[in-house]
Amino acid sequence: MPKILPATGGDVVEIILADHRWFEEALRELRDVRSDREAVLADLATVLIAHAEAEESKVYxxxxxxQAIDADEVEHSEHEHDEGNEALLELMEVEDTGSEEFSEKLHELSEAxxxxxxxxxxxVLNxxxxxVSEQERRDLGDAFAEERARLIKSGCGDIANVRKIVEAVKD
Structure with missing residues (x-):
């Protein structure tokens, strides 16, 4: 299982890409019936929520x-975060990690x-x-990493919080 990466400062593009590769590894781990799927899913939920929330509050x-991205790109990315959060919640709500339902919900999350x-x-990253200048990317990386770490420490991946985030979008 990939350990939760501590996001330290640096170029925000590189920090985000490191998280993206971590997400892909966590999804691979979730596909493996021999893995501790509950633990992997808990870590994935925590990092995924922290990552998306920090992007929305700091990066976008x-x-x-x-003027690196426009309002439509921000809205589209936030909408995709909402879809991912909904798919994440549906996966978290499956009780049997060895079931066909878990496999189906994992596929939906993986696709999203x-x-x-x-x-x-x-x-967005290109x-x-x-x-954006290198210094601005570094400053943004520091802000992103700080917010991401704060959210992880707060337990943002707890199912009650994920449910709250998903329900807030529907309201």
């Missing part, structure tokens, strides 16, 4: 102000997450690389 607004990672890397 800054990239928007720097893979789609989002691909689009974000092309449509403009961040070219339209």
């Amino acid at each position: 607004p800054t990239l928007r102000r720097k 997450l893979s789609h989002h990672l691909d689009e974000e890397e092309r449509d 403009p961040a690389r070219t339209d």
